[in-house]
Amino acid sequence: MTAYLLKRLAISVVTLALASMVVFAVLEILPGDPARLMLGMNASADQVELLRNQMGLNAPLVWRYLHWAGGLLNLDLGRSYTYSVPVIDLVRERLAVSLPLALIALALSTIIAIPIGLFSASRRGRAGDTIAMGAAQLGVAVPNFWFALMLIYVFAVWLRLVPAGGFSGWGAGVWQALKSLLLPAVALALPQAAILARVTRSALIEVLNEDYIRTARAKGLPYRTVLWRHALRNAMIPVLTILGLQFAFLLAGTIIIENVFYLPGLGRLVFQAITQRDLIVVESVVMLLVAAVIAVNLIVDLSYAVVDPRLRSRQ
């Protein structure tokens, strides 16, 4: 068990270190001078030189990387050029929108998908299964931002139940804030739920064909009991894998969805920073998102070990 944990942890740390080098290198090999890129063509040579010094661009490459990476570890992410505030403050402020959004979406998709997957698998080939999987098939095909537009049209423009976009901030009341996150969360969650439901169903069906399911039924357990007690836990591994992957999808999805709903979140921040060439913000936020993905993958790996005793004793 400890060997497995240590191995996964080591892999995560190495991946994280490599990822930081990649992020650093990509921005390093950018065509042209980053300071010039950020300031635009009209800036004077003095302005550019000033920014180069400020960004530490005149120092040797390795030193710059170490300085940057060391800063990351101390949560010192530098100063945003366009906003003129420390990046960490920006991130903190935007995270207050993006994190609840991603978590609500993840929870929604899981709550919707797992029961549908169970329902479909237990009624394989019957009408209920066909309808549920038809809907899931459709859900997988819907682009989330288009779905978001349709939601806005129906719930904000027509029914006027929720705001069409924008975010009032948590200060103006939790209920108000949640209301503006509701449509974005649904738009993010439904396509993911469709994928998750399909995976849950097929994982369950695969498990239901296993010999030990027959052994359990030969003990006299009814089909439904076997499904819950024996099949579900064994089907968890592919489901967990997809949940982990979905987290990365959700993060990327927030970039588009936050743009559709004009939400001041991390995704919108990084998108704007990219278009405004605020490379310091881009570097930091991308690194943060990558770290989040790696952390979630580590959690998924660890939960495999909780589900599957074979992983606990092997390796």
Added chain:
Amino acid sequence: MTLHIDIPEETFSSILAKAFRNTAFVTGFVITLLILAMAVVSYIWTPYDVTKLVIADKTQGPSPAHWFGTDHFGRDILSMIMVGARNSIAVALVAVGIGMSVGVPLGAFAAARGGLVDEALMRVNDLVFAFPALLSAIMITAIFGPGAVNAIIAIGIFNIPVFARVARAGALAIWPREFILAARAAGKSSTQISIEHVLPNIATLLLVQGTIQFALGILAEAGLSYLGLGAQPPMPSWGRMLFDAQTRMVVAPWMAIFPGMAIVITVLGLNLLGDGIADILDPKSRRQR
């Protein structure tokens, strides 16, 4: 993770006969064919010229003259969807091509070699997977400039580890089989075995993954053009059309509805096709409970 592959034991004609009894396959096949036909036809003929702006006809609802209505420049939405199909298909198809042509040999090689080579390749794979694909695509296209070619490269790069992983998992399931041992006993090298025995036996797996990635590519391309990072105007693209529609939702909802439907139907068709192929060729899915 291990993968179990039951190799179907059928001839081409028996598979074909089964394919045409499979609803998912037939539906997916027909939809895909129609979308492809639409893209091809758009080179020769479209109801209206999509490069001509007719301000007098702007934001008209669906009518016999304009089935899907017109946009804010008076262009025919149906014609734009037809031309936009080219772009979506081209970007997604080439991106799948990039992913397959690099990823499959890498995955097959990793499986054949095993040991350190395998471990190293898989760690690189993990690394690429750690970057949310769309985020990186946005970075790439934003940094190197928006446009269809950069969109292809951005999406293609993230297809590589997907195909590498699928090819490796498939190949690892084939390698312990006795017929591989027989080929080794006949003195064949691991490259020869990979080409002659492994690849033909994982082709189905790759084909199914190909349709999935094709569909994901179309979604990703739409997302990028929606953010203004894909194909550039005046070339119509589905994502761009949705972006233009967003601010006009109240007055011209058809501008959003029809391009979105085009995306949904295309992706649905490809996914059904992939499901159909998997169903037909994988005997496990036919097993009863």
Added chain:
Amino acid sequence: MSLLDIENLSLTIGNTQILKDVGLSVAPGEVMGLVGESGSGKSMTALTVMRLLPYAARATGRVTFDGIDILTATEGQMCALRGDDIGMVFQEPMTALNPVKTIGEQVAEGIRWHTRATRAAAEERARQMLDRVGLPSAKFPLSRYPHELSGGQRQRVVIAIACALKPKLLIADEPTTALDVVLQAQILDLLRDLVAENRMGLLLISHDLAVVTEMADRITILRRGEVMEAGDTVRTLSEQLHPYTRQLAQASMHVPARPRSHGANPGNPLLQVESVTRDYPGRRTSLFRRAPAIRAVDDVSLSITPGQSVALVGRSGCGKSTLARMILALDKPSSGTIRFRGETVTGKSEADLKPARRDMQVVFQDPYGSFDPRQKVEKLVAEPLHVLDKKPTRAELREMVAHALHEVGLDQRDMDKYPHEFSGGQRQRLSIARAIITRPKLVVADEPVSALDVSIRAQILDLFAELNQKLGIAYLFITHDLTVARAITDEVLIMHEGKIVERGKTSEVLGHPQSEAARALVMAAPDLHRAIAKRMQEQG
């Protein structure tokens, strides 16, 4: 009165008729043997009694268990019967247990379900049951997971689950087929004792006449879904009145004719294995530690002369397959040398191995897995020709394939077919055709007949014998089955835990085994002659 009564049972799955008018009965305390070759419908008969048939199956007729009409019972009634009054043991112990639940949970689950006992009471009972099937608490606490147990141990857990509530009827579907002969004998003893203790009825399903003869009071012989013959075991098998019964019995005892036998002649040996050892690195127990290396093959020496037929016999996991792979240069020894035709094979590059490969071919166990399903027979059988120095033309190649197919009794037109168009026995012929196409001096055959039905097995053994006589090919037969060794080999080597523990002439070693390992194998091996004789003696 019978415990289980099956009358006129017919079963269809889709449009395929699986069973036709099957009838059999089991009385309390009686052992009924259900025998048949693959596809005879014996497993489906068992699943019908359990009502665990595939979805599309339709059964007609009457199945009565203890006064209950099984085919019309509700699912609720069936759940009450399964696991309580009827227990079932399956063929594949490796997959029959849920990998994420402890053995304690899995044995106690049925007890709790049926008796509504408390967890503690159920676990107490599960503990007693595991003790009874030979898994004592010191080594096998309830908290063990299936993956921590061997195949034989897992089968004991499955038996504990099936017998936990002392069912009136136990159904055992090929319970020992996946185990080696020594484990088979142990599991059969356990079943026999449990049946006697609890006066259970046992429906024992097997393809192996010898196993059934040792165990069963009465026997039912099934072929293609129909009952061929039924009756008292000893009388049925000693009289062999029905032609199919006779055919099965003769095939089980078949010994191919081999007029010329090759002793160990003192000439130049074809193959010499000299103190070969193979270690596998131990499992990593932590980041820096590894368990000690596992020695799969330990200082083995042997030699085979041209035309000689040698058996390498041992229990599963004794290292015989690893040794075979090293001889075939598919795996490298950790130490020691292997010489073929006087030349050292160990450590040579693939290119330098070509001449050796030409004279050394292989036949595998699984006639289904040893052909690439995507290639035609012509390409598959011709694969070893790859090692020829001069590449044959297409016409020459087809000529050679046709010849090889002819030699193994197949038609030359078969070369344009795909492997799935052949039956199991025909595929094994294809395997042999592939092995002899280069006119090798040695063929290594790894369990070449153990996946085949008895009648097919007899034919394939005949083919092996014929090719040995005609072409003078030497064989190394890897097997756990002593009947194969007895039928077709001149010399036998007994392997145990990586070492060769006994060697000599086949008839001598198997007739008078000296080492403990050899004695255990000989004692455990089912033998139809001996079983009939023993049963007759018992009954007087």
